[in-house]
Amino acid sequence: MDNLIQQSVIKKISIFPALFILLSIALLHSCKKEYTDVYETVYTDTVEVQGFNNIVSFAVPEPETDDMTYAAVKGDSILVYWPVWKAKPETISPEIALPIKASISPESGESVPFGDEVVYTVTSESGEQRIYTLKVTDQQPPFYFYQTGNNSVILGSTIYLNGDGFFGGLNTQVFLEEADGTRVYELPIPTFAVSTNTYSTTIPNTVDTALYRIKMVHGTRSGYVSDLFNGYDTLQVGYSPMNVARLNARLDVKRGETFTLSGSNIRFLQENTAIMYSTFESPIVYRPLVIESYTLTSITFRIPEDTPAGRYNYWGVKTIVAPVNGRIEEGFGSGTRNIYVTE
Known part of the structure; x- marks a missing residue:
């Protein structure tokens, strides 16, 4: 009997640890929380801002025609080559093409003086600026000329200079340069005869006698008398009798x-x-x-x-x-x- 009681007590004692372990596991399991990561995708607009501040084209309308003269944009210069045989306006209203969303000041079509040192500022969409300067060059072909008549004259004589490449509307000056280069005289403003393509001027009494070369400044170009047609390129000037x-x-x-x-x-x-x-x-x-x-x-x-x-x-x-x-x-x-x- 005592043995049975003792075995029963031992069994009960051995069951308690097992129950304790099971209860602990259950308790821990009931206290555990699960966390789930949640990702939210937010979609936004991507804005691309342009930084182009160049001039695409620069066109100058020609007076009283539908023609355009296009400039060459080189570096920071707007180069306009204007033909000397065309009437040159005092002001222009150029048509200017720019990159998308770029702006320019003065604006395209705005009237500006037609000459050097006009400044344009191009601003890109991103705010970057670039400055351009207008430069105008008279486009003129070469010319040549020769003296008609004798190669020796007296003071007060009229000399006639015939040639090719002349344009009557251009500023023209005629000079006598001494052969050794010591003296230079500017002659009176020459007159131009369209029918014969000839400039004429006189030799005033203020010129000293000497052997001279005739020099002409015609527009943006200059040159000396040619001996192509009459065989001489100098002019002997002598004094008239007292x-x-x-x-x-x-x-x-x-x-x-x-x-x-x-x-x-x-x-x-x-x-x-x-x-x-x-x-x-x-x-x-x-x-x-x-x-x-x-x-x-x-x-x-x-x-x-x-x-x-x-x-x-x-x-x-x-x-x-x-x-x-x-x-x-x-x-x-x-x-x-x-x-x-x-x-």
Whole structure:
């Protein structure tokens, strides 16, 4: 009996640990939470902002036509080559093409001066800016010219320059450049004859005698006279003879006084060479005159104090002149005058 009770107690004692373990597992299992990760996809718009700030094209409408002149956009320059034979406007309203959503100031179609230094600013959609400068160049072909007529002229002569590549509306200047390069003279503004394609101008008396080359500045180009047609490319300029107007009326002058004679081409008078004389004397006696001053158009003489009173109907003075052949020579200018010297 005691053995049965003892075995029963042992069995009960051995069952308790097992029950404890089972209860613990059940308790732990009942307290466990499960977590699930939840991902939510949010869709948004992607905005692509352009950064192009270049000029695609730049076109200039030509006056009174439907034609366009297109510029070359190179680097930061807008290069317009304008033909010289077309009327050049003072202002233009260019048509400008840009990338999508880019802007420009001044705007396309806005009137601006047609010349250098006009500035355009292109702004891209992203706000990036680029500056362009307008540059205008007159597009002109080369020209050539030759002188018609002789290769030697005197002062006051008109010279004619014929050639090809001329455009009558262009600014034109003609120069005489001395062969050795020491002196340059600009001649009067030349006139243009469309029918003969010829420019003409004169050689003023302010030019010195020498051997010259003719230079022409025509628009944006320049060049020297060609020897292609007449065989020479230089021009010899000589002085016209001195001329003093005849004095028909009587001129009374006291000793020590001055008198003035008018004329033309008066130059290079030599000092102490002026004289006057009378053909009524026999033998003829040459009396000295004093050259007080002279210009191209007048001479002022003074009668010396010791000049005998009387009538003098001739006078003369030595000059140094350079005729057409270019050689420096001594000349003698003279004239008939009714000069009466009084006391």
